[in-house]
Amino acid sequence: MATGQHEAPTVVEVGSTGQFEELLRLRAKSLVVVHFWTPWAPQCTQMNQVMLELAQEQPQVSFLKLEAEAVPEVSEKYNISSVPTFLFFKNSQQIDRLDGAHAPELTKKVHRHASSSTFPPSTKGSMQEDLVLRLQKLTTAAPCMLFMKGTPQEPRCGFSKQMVEILKKHSIQFSSFDIFSDEEVRQGLKTYSNWPTYPQLYVSGELIGGLDIIKELEASGELDTICPKVPKLEDRLKVLINQAAVVLFMKGDKQEAKCGFSKQILEILNSTNVDYETFDILKDEEVRQGLKEYSNWPTYPQLYVQGELVGGLDIVKELKENGELLPILKREN
Template identity: 45%
Template sequence: MAVTNLATVDEFNTYIKSKDLTVIHFYAAWAAQCAQINDVLEEMGKSADYKGVNFAKIAAEDVPEVSLKFGVSAVPTILLLRNSVITDRVDGANPAELATKVKQQMSSKDPVPIEIPKPKENIEERLKKLINHAPCMLFMKGNPANPRCGFSRTIISILDSYNADYQTFDILQDNDVREGLKKFSNWPTYPQLYLNGELLGGLDIVREMGEAGELEAMLPKKVSLEERVREVIARGKTVIVMKGTKEEPKCVYTKQIMEIFDAIK
């Protein structure tokens, strides 16, 4: 069975309702260890040993409300669930531990839910972390693919018209954030747009700034894949694109080239 790519909160919530064992990898595209776990899940999905297990992945930074709800604070994190309930988890890149825990859950007739790690910080600390989650952060009803009110739909349209690079948080998924942010920023309505951790305003202010020609220059822009590649290879006179890190190479060829460079030094 192929690994399912989940892109939204709604897709995630629907997927985890299955009574079958469900394994979901919270990943980040920039993390080499996550690429390794994605490969492991692909192989597990093809193996008859894991027949009946659902495998999926979701970008942790794209669904911050889900990551917070399920105690995902770093990548890679793999959750094992049944009927929307977490029965086990693997923190970090540990394929052996993952395989063991999946086998254990497959053979368990009465899976015992595990406690989701509770954030230690209070609501104010959570809100500070959320508004600084990305340089441009939008708190809205719904998500960009499925706005749940006209104001949210309009502000998404404005940001997209400038090719803005932004992240969103669905306030309908977390009432503590929904009510807490109103008091924290002294702003009673949604959507709310933040730039570099500071409240810019709601729809009216964003629209007015756009009409005045003041908004576009303030917004971070999405970077194309080609531009990202150019940025990476321009970081130094010699740049190695590799599997793993210098300290922990993830393949034989990477290890060999590191040994060559270490010998040159």
């Protein structure tokens, strides 16, 4: 085992609880990064190599690797449920965590924590302020924010999975934050919200609660009134066709038409000097397909006035030739 010799920077292998605690104590003034790993997982072997490269690059940082199943007391103490997992320590206190084989994220966290040396007591207040500001931004990042273990696609605990299922069942529009990806947020949000467990659901920056509360709100019917819904396609289309007095759904936009029909109808509209808005149906497949059915009109471009379909290029050409287009656009008929 490496001790006090000044050899090339390397990753120190930890074999016991006592050795782990001693290393944390001895290296308290530097950043300590611990890799919980198992020899049978290929991604762990790969991340050990990443750790070795980081050790060469950051000689002031202490890198340790600990076989999770060989030292179960330490793994249990720090809630290591999967490998690879990385813990970050300063002053013998855990300050961050990373679950999974994410080499770019590991490198980013090492650089960030290494660049801020041990925190003197005088800076603790400002650090707390920074964290509070960060949590405020996160809780208001979307109208409905779910702080969970994992992602909606891959929840990493049963409670988070149930929460996602309830929100999806009620067509609730939400964004999420994986608290496993940031230990500072994971611990800080418990204090910020005065809520000790996850998942946590926020609406408009206000804590609604955890799974039990959401289940109660679902049972009482209040959940649907509290959380923002994913707009139905029909409602969305109604908003789009009424976004201006004259709206053209086309391939491309006013600056650049992306088909000959759209280009021709733009030229006609521009010749009338009437204000209009455009929507590029190439950028939204849901609208592109849905509007055909909604309007019962199979092709583009489509021109709407006051929320009503006028028609496509052929009809607009006809209206222009017989002098009816301008009155329709201005609703002077």
